[in-house]
Amino acid sequence: MDRQQEFVLRTIEERDVRFIRLWFTDVLGVLKSVAIAPAELEGAFAEGIGFDGSSIEGLTRVYEADMLVKPDPSTFQVLPWRGEANSVARMFCDVLTPLGEPARSDPRNVLKRALAKAADAGFTFYTHPEIEFYLFEKPASLDAPLVPIDTAGYFDHVARGTAHDFRRDAITTLESMGISVEFSHHEAGPGQNEIDLRYADALSMADNIQTFRTVVKEVALRQDVLATFMPKPLAEAPGSGMHTHMSLFEGDRNAFYDPAGEFQLSGTARAFIAGLLRHAAEITAVTNQYVNSYKRLWGGGEAPSYVCWGHNNRSALVRVPMYKPEKGGSARIEYRGLDSAANPYLAFAVILAAGLKGIEEGYELPEGADDDVFAMTRAERKALGIQELPNSLHEAISIMESSELVAETLGEDTFEFFVRNKRTEWEEYRSQVTSYELHRFIPSL
Structure with missing residues (x-):
């Protein structure tokens, strides 16, 4: 023993x-x-x-x-x-x-396999997620309208607000379990909050995210509110993402840092970003796995809809954040596609696989986007070679089905089950007759 x-x-x-x-x-x-x-x-x-x-x-x-x-x-x-x-x-x-x-279909093992491949190349993969979620008053039933616990916005301080106490309780619980929290705040949507976990290796972080979700649900029960990681619970408010900062280390050295590189990014970091961009559409079904995920991706509120990168550009799918130039260890990139409902083990595995593919194949990084991509016309984006992410789970699964990278990363059993399960979800979703359709068409048809 x-x-x-x-x-x-x-x-x-x-x-x-x-x-x-x-x-x-x-x-x-x-x-x-x-x-x-x-x-x-x-x-x-x-x-x-x-x-x-x-x-x-x-x-x-x-x-x-x-x-x-x-x-x-x-x-x-x-x-x-x-x-x-x-x-x-x-x-x-x-x-x-x-x-x-x-077990081939154990998500934890899927991530371990991806991390072992990175280790063979000399890398350790670190991640730091910003996890968003909504808090609602406890509804009488699932059919009842969702009522946010407050009407606050981004970084708002609400005197004696429920969210303050909720975040404090959640963070205290997380830290008592050895999970370090970097900071927390109210997000842009009414009742929307964010808690950011401190950097850790990807396997530990995936475990931490699973614990985080459980803690948030437990605190919600204790405070008699409803907490949800649903990507887009309110049509008129921003969705909940899980923007994830990431870097590769070679021992104690940050492999993404080069003091002589543009934005102090190394060639390794540039190839990693290029891999993420080239394979972004293929991995989207994993990073955004529900029909509701695409209402966040295409619903505004800084959710990334287009495949591009930029320095400190929050409209880009991959952002290179500003950091203290003298601190090379903090060089990192941020992948903004993930939502808060993703399976962290599978999501980290396919993100890492895409980045490593860029490094292995020496992908060239295209020009970065300096302007607000959302404000560009379709013609302007096309001229810059900026492609779109899938606009539905159906499209995402169709693209993923032909991806050798995702199939190899997930393994045959996990890949086949995932595709089958998501095809079923899409069929069930599209066969519904919604209240929108009834209100829109019954009076006139």
Whole structure:
């Protein structure tokens, strides 16, 4: 037994932990868990805990149902909202086959494979997400109108506002679990908030995002409000994105930094951006996986609709932020396409794969966009070679289906399930008769 496992067992005894929740994620990014007693933990570390994998979205086929979850002791944390008496802890798990091999459709394993490929090239991938979400008054039913908890806007300070207390409670909970928060504020939409997590390696960050969503939901229950990461819950307000800053490191050196480069970007960073731009349309179904995601992408509010990059240009898909020139370690790029409902494991995997492809193939970075891309005419964008992101889940899936890069990154099983699931979602969505259609056409047709 290694030191981390010994630490976990000792902490469980010292803090009187009565239940350990083993967390893992399905292909769509939905958190799953199974609870075990402390007496079962040594066996879980050694051999894993069995479960029916065919009952989990996209994980395996019926005739391969038996699967194992094996806890990662480095992710052990006591859940603060469950109290001190008879406390509950959690660990993220890797999903394995009965032979102890990584399950091909485990999203955590998909990201691990992508990170291993980066490591083979000498890189470590770091990310820093800005996670947006909405807070609404608790509705009586799903049919009731959504009422934001406030009417505040970007960076507004609301005296005794519910959002202040909510963010403070959420951040306190996150930090008690070892998840560092950089800052938080009210966002542009009524009831919309943002909390930014501090830089971490991509696997740790994906785990942190899953914990973040759970914490936000738990705090919402405690404060009797509704929290949602739906990309576009209000037609007239901005959607919720997850703008993600990222960089590659070679040991302790930021591979994106070159003091002599334009905007102090290295050739590695420029090729990485070029990879993101060339493959942006292919990965959009993963970074924006719901029919509602495209109402955010094409609904204004600084959501990126066009494939371009720019220095400190918030209308671009990829932005090169300003930073202190003397701090080369802070050189980074920001991918603005992600929304807050994405599966972070799969999204980080395909983003990394696209960037690495640019580096491997030596892609040339096109000219950056200096002006507001939204304000340009279609002809102006065409003249600059600026293409559009997919405008619907149907289009995104159609493009992704022919992508060798996404298929290779996700693996055959995950890729096939994801496409099949999203095609079903699109068919269910487009077959609906909406209230808009009834109000628009019944009186006149």
